[in-house]
Amino acid sequence: MPKADEFDHFYAMTSRRLVGQLFAMTGDLAEAEDAVQEAYIRAWQRWPRIRTYDDREAWIRTVAYRLTINSWRNARNRLAAHLRASRRTEPPELSATLLTLVSGLRKIPEAQRRAIVLHHLVGLSVEQVAAETGAPAGTVKARLARGRKALAPLVADLDEPSTREHPVGPSREAPAHA
């Protein structure tokens, strides 16, 4: 498959999913879009190398996440996102339940939020989350436990479970690390 076609296919198959995941991590759709697109631009610039990775999606997610936590970039993104948002059709409003969840996610530390999303949404195991975030498995477990505890009052039927070794979210292949 030609290089460009392969990239286009990868982008088409993964970009929206990654925006969803980054949106859950950041609570800001415009910022998630911007970070994910920027990560794909960087991936294209390194495509001969990136295309050989077992889990290119994890590479994009990691780069996009790092972009969202870069404070200088955040300020610039907000401006770009604001300009873009003013041109685009306003998306439908979030339901009250999801607004509550976004609000709760924003209140917990970034590292906990990332762990929660990677484990419960992306479906990574604790070990896989540890590998993607570069934190020890024990730290990931603690982040998950604390994050869930903080979110418990906001999420229906969520009590404070012990940290599970295996994810509940959608199953996926183990990521290779870029």
Place this chain on the structure above:
Amino acid sequence: MHDSLSGLSGQLSELAGYGSGNADLDTPAAIRQRGRWRARRRRGGAALLSAGVIAAAGTGLTLGGATIPGSTRTPASGQSAPAASVRLTAYQAHVLEQTHVTAAQVAALAKSGLTAAQIKEMAASHLTAAQLANPGKEHLSAAQIVAAYTAHLTAAERAALARENLSVPQIIALAKANLTAAQLAALA
């Protein structure tokens, strides 16, 4: 317990679904175009720098962040690259190139032992190389005399300055480039 965790996963999935469903993304062709444009811009900058690059005979050093293949400090193949500090940054190469300071001139000054501090002294009081090389023959202001004194130039440094005959803007550019001791050592 499984239900409670499913509750969180379910709500997160719903949230992500909202993000995915409402994402307003560029086409892959547009993404590739942006990547290409950015790479071109970077290459363009590099080309601009290399246009003013003059390889320093003997040292093999070029401006523009290139390595120093001719230097004795160049590691043997298979070893790690030289430390970043001996490479000129794009900014350093740019300011030197703007005033047509060549790598050969910098190398000659470095070889004579001229330090970054001395270059700064010269730049701060607008001293030319000729003034510093021959302070007796040149008309110097009081501030320049002080600077010439504080620069503590050796005979070798004075000789090198005389040979290279740098103008005030060139010396200011050298000061702006703020070459590190490691860079000067690598050049020399």
